[in-house]
Amino acid sequence: MAxxxxxxxxxxxxxxxxxxxxxxxxxxxxxxTGEQSAAAGVTAFGWGIALGTPLLAALLARRxxxxxxxxxxxxxxxxxxxxxxxxxxxxxxxxxxxxxxGSAGLTVTxxxxxxxxxxxxxVAASLAVVGATGPLTGALVADISSWQVALxxxxxxxxxxxxxxxxxxxRDAVPASFDPxxxxxxxxxxxxxxxxxxxxxxxxxxxxxxxxxxxxxxxxRPDGFLPAAVARNGRFLAACALAFALxxxxxxxxxxxPELLRQHAGWESTRxxxxxxxxxxxxxxxxxxxxxxxxxxxxxxxxxxxxxxGAAATLLAAVTTAVPLLLxxxxxxxxxxxxxxxxxxxxxxxxxxxxxxxxxxxxFNLAYLLSVAFGPAIAVLSQPTV
Numbered sequence: 001m002a003x004x005x006x007x008x009x010x011x012x013x014x015x016x017x018x019x020x021x022x023x024x025x026x027x028x029x030x031x032x033t034g035e036q037s038a039a040a041g042v043t044a045f046g047w048g049i050a051l052g053t054p055l056l057a058a059l060l061a062r063r064x065x066x067x068x069x070x071x072x073x074x075x076x077x078x079x080x081x082x083x084x085x086x087x088x089x090x091x092x093x094x095x096x097x098x099x100x101x102g103s104a105g106l107t108v109t110x111x112x113x114x115x116x117x118x119x120x121x122x123v124a125a126s127l128a129v130v131g132a133t134g135p136l137t138g139a140l141v142a143d144i145s146s147w148q149v150a151l152x153x154x155x156x157x158x159x160x161x162x163x164x165x166x167x168x169x170x171r172d173a174v175p176a177s178f179d180p181x182x183x184x185x186x187x188x189x190x191x192x193x194x195x196x197x198x199x200x201x202x203x204x205x206x207x208x209x210x211x212x213x214x215x216x217x218x219x220x221r222p223d224g225f226l227p228a229a230v231a232r233n234g235r236f237l238a239a240c241a242l243a244f245a246l247x248x249x250x251x252x253x254x255x256x257x258p259e260l261l262r263q264h265a266g267w268e269s270t271r272x273x274x275x276x277x278x279x280x281x282x283x284x285x286x287x288x289x290x291x292x293x294x295x296x297x298x299x300x301x302x303x304x305x306x307x308x309x310g311a312a313a314t315l316l317a318a319v320t321t322a323v324p325l326l327l328x329x330x331x332x333x334x335x336x337x338x339x340x341x342x343x344x345x346x347x348x349x350x351x352x353x354x355x356x357x358x359x360x361x362x363x364f365n366l367a368y369l370l371s372v373a374f375g376p377a378i379a380v381l382s383q384p385t386v
Contacts, residue, residue, distance in 0.1 A: 002163065003122050009160035010110035011126035013103040015153035016045045016096070017372050018134025019141075021255055022272070026147045030087045041083075041092040041151075042255075046373030047194040048079075048100025049107075050366050051187055056105035057362020058183070058225055060112060068105050069161050076102025080155045084148035099154055104369070106157045109164060111361050117346060118292045124342030125288030128334060131254070132280025135272075182225030185214045193370055197377035230352050230360050239348040240367035242303065243340050246310045247368050250337035251375025253317055253330050254280070259379075264321045279327045283334025290335075291342030302343050309336040341368055 020027065020042050027041065052075075060068045075098055083095025107127070114120040138150040192207040214226060222228035230236060254276075261272045294302055313332035316325055348364040349357050 003119050005160045005163040006110045006114055006119055007122050007126035009113075009157055009164055010107040010123045011130040012154045012157040013049065013100075013107045014127050014131035015134050015138070015156070016049070016100055016103055016151075017042070017251070018131045018254065019138030019150050019153055021135040021376075022139040022258060023142055023147050023150060026142060027092070030147060031089050031092065040089060041096040042376045043194065043198070043373055044093040044096040045100040046369065046376070047191065048097040049104040049369045050194060050373060051190045052101035052104030053108050053365040053369055054186060054190075054226075054359070054362040055183070056101070057108045057112075057358050057365075059105075060109060060362070061356075061358035065109055065113065066165055068109050069164055072102045072105025072109070073158050073161055074102070075099070075105065076155060076158060078102075080152045084152050087148075096151075103154050103157065104365070106161070106164075108358075108362050108365055111345060111365070112358055113164065117295050120342050120346055121288040121291030121294075124291050124338055124345070125284050127341065128284030128287050128338030129281060130284075131338075132277060132284045132334065135254070135258075136274055136277060179221055179224035182214070182217055182221055185210060185217055186226060189214055190366070190370070194373040197374055226363070227356050227359055230356050230363060233351055235351045236348050236360060236364070239344040239351075240364055242306060243344045243364065243368040244371050246306060246333075246337045246340040247371025248374050248378070249310050249314050250333040251371055252378045253313070253333045253375075255376040255379035256317075257326075257330060260326055261323065264326070265323050275327070276330065279331030280334045282331045283336075283338050286335055287338035287342060290339045291346070294339075294343045294346065299347060302347075306336055306340045306343070310340075337371075344368075 056068050056072060059071065079095045079097070079099030079102060081095075082091055083099055086092075086095070107123075110123050111120065114123050134153075137153065141150040141153065189207060189210040192203045192210055195203040196207060215231070217224065218226055218228040218231050257276055258272045261267045261275065267275070309332050313329045313336060316329035316332070320326060320329070345361060345364055349360050352360045
């Protein structure tokens, strides 16, 4: 499949994450609620892509690319319709979740179809660049049209579906027995994990218990919904953990940025969105080249560089109030997260057998995309109440 089509198939998912960043006030007014309630739609989108990634990756492994493209397109369209037509918090939450399920299916398919480090780099860069422009694009689209149209931007990915269908083969799947218990346990675990930032005392212990049950179930069904060969691979799990940590830093800073710039520079949301293009476009564009070049360095060097960059972004954002340094922290966070998603996805897929590549990519992206639920929630909860 041609590389530009892969970018279009994957990239619009980031609109669902980033486009609402400057629209929380509009969403709060439209639904008659506060910003924290309006942010529930973002959390629901995070839940949807976190859950949808392994679910549709499993479908991809068992039924092939064309089946996933069909299911994902239907989900994306249905969720978008619900999201934009019913201005209420419950409809927003449900619509964002269903929309995210479809977006996740298209993105994991794009990663599956990427057959080189260069193509994986373009996929990762497209997600990062769209995420960088997402806040400003969402604000501009809302100003020109409405917030409903801004929330429909993930639907752009369906334009690449015909090309993806042409680039796939009918027999690209390995039939396997269905594992409803494993699927249910993973779905409950993802749900509990997404809710941890909001109800930690209840959902934290529940997430730990469900994780232990899921690990135990892999011993009963080693080739089930969560393959034991993937779940017990230490190098795979390390890649997932690092990707999650880098994503949390990036998305927390992305959603904190408008308030930080308002506090320290007195900028309004539109100006903040324009200024934020620089650090996030820097991270997005550079990540494509870094992922493509990652095969020339050792895994340890790549991981060390990601750790140092992510830690520097966190430290810089925590200790400074100077706008240039805040922007530098955001650029570093974007660079680490976007590069990490591509580099670590290649590592995660490379340490498992070819027969489990689709599931590995799905579970890896689950770990990374869980940060979408944590990052914005941490940013909103950390803002001072007035």
